[in-house]
Amino acid sequence: MDGTSLFPAIQIASSGLHAERQRMEVAANNLANARATRSAGGQLYERQAVLFSAVYEDALGRDGNDLGGVEIQGIVSDGRAPLRVHAPYHPDADKDGMVEQANISTIEEMMDIISASRAYQANLSALKQSREMAQQTISLAQSK
Amino acid sequence: MQDAIVIGDRQSQLIAKMMELSQRRQQVISHNLANANTPGYTRQDVNFGTQLQQALRAESTTDFDAIRPQVVEDHESPARIDGNNVEVPSEMGEMMQNGLTYQLLVKAFNTRTSILRMAMQGAN
Numbered sequence: 642m643d644g645t646s647l648f649p650a651i652q653i654a655s656s657g658l659h660a661e662r663q664r665m666e667v668a669a670n671n672l673a674n675a676r677a678t679r680s681a682g683g684q685l686y687e688r689q690a691v692l693f694s695a696v697y698e699d700a701l702g703r704d705g706n707d708l709g710g711v712e713i714q715g716i717v718s719d720g721r722a723p724l725r726v727h728a729p730y731h732p733d734a735d736k737d738g739m740v741e742q743a744n745i746s747t748i749e750e751m752m753d754i755i756s757a758s759r760a761y762q763a764n765l766s767a768l769k770q771s772r773e774m775a776q777q778t779i780s781l782a783q784s785k
Numbered sequence: 786m787q788d789a790i791v792i793g794d795r796q797s798q799l800i801a802k803m804m805e806l807s808q809r810r811q812q813v814i815s816h817n818l819a820n821a822n823t824p825g826y827t828r829q830d831v832n833f834g835t836q837l838q839q840a841l842r843a844e845s846t847t848d849f850d851a852i853r854p855q856v857v858e859d860h861e862s863p864a865r866i867d868g869n870n871v872e873v874p875s876e877m878g879e880m881m882q883n884g885l886t887y888q889l890l891v892k893a894f895n896t897r898t899s900i901l902r903m904a905m906q907g908a909n
Contacts, residue, residue: 649808649809649811649812649815650811650812650814650815650816653812653815653816653819654815654818654819656819657815657818657819657820657821660819660822661822664822693820693822693823693824694823695816695820695823695826708812708813708815708816708829708856709816710815710816710819710820711819711820711823756822757822759873760818760821760822760873763818763821763873763876763877764815764818764819766818766877766880767811767814767815767818767819767880768815770811770880770881770883770884771811771815773884774807774808774811774884774887777887777888777891778804778891780891780895781891781894781895782894782895782898783895
């Protein structure tokens with residue numbers, strides 16, 4: 642990215658916004674499935690986690706030492722063992738009366754949502770600041 | 786010093802250069818904020834203080850062009866448990882400071898041009 646572009650860091654800040662938004666969506670999805678006993682394909686729902694990774698290339702994709710914000714490398718299953726709950730009345734219970742549930746901690750997901758929301762705000766401030774700088778650049782040498 | 790008075794003089798060049806550096810700093814801070822939750826990320830910083838000092842001490846005008854802001858990794862800030870050492874509040878503080886600096890530079894540039902305009906128009 643050119644160091645003297647009109648709108649500094651617009652792409653970086655928006656990549657941050659996108660990533661945090663995605664993280665919040667995944668956390669909300671985990672929360673919504675906290676008590677799920679099955680999901681698509683009959684498999685048990687597993688907690689999803691977002692993998693962030695920093696980008697060091699410019700807008701044209703040229704690899705280099707420039708700053709490109711953050712990208713989501715993937716959304717992966719957490720891999721924790723499912724939670725086993727005794728519920729003999731449940732349709733998904735096995736012969737011992739145990740039901741397997743997704744192992745999701747609501748507290749953990751709430752923490753994730755709060756952290757994502759704060760980080761979203763920070764990225765939004767960066768975007769606003771960049772916009773202000775661009776506005777000031779445009780107003781250079783204008784007569785009053 | 787008075788080699789080109791109207792627009793390309795030393796002060797204008799300095800203001801323009803500092804605006805460029807300020808924009809670069811804004812990029813770096815945005816990058817840190819975007820990666821505030823990336824595990825293992827090391828915060829970046831821009832380094833141009835010594836280069837700027839050298840250029841200011843030297844008398845010729847060409848020295849400002851030689852200033853290239855260097856993006857360096859900051860390993861001194863303590864890292865969190867996930868290896869990330871970005872602290873959002875301090876980044877926000879730095880960003881605010883940078884924004885005010887930019888505002889100041891714009892003001893300086895505008896004042897200079899308005900003085901020039903006044904001089905060209907005369908007192909009427």
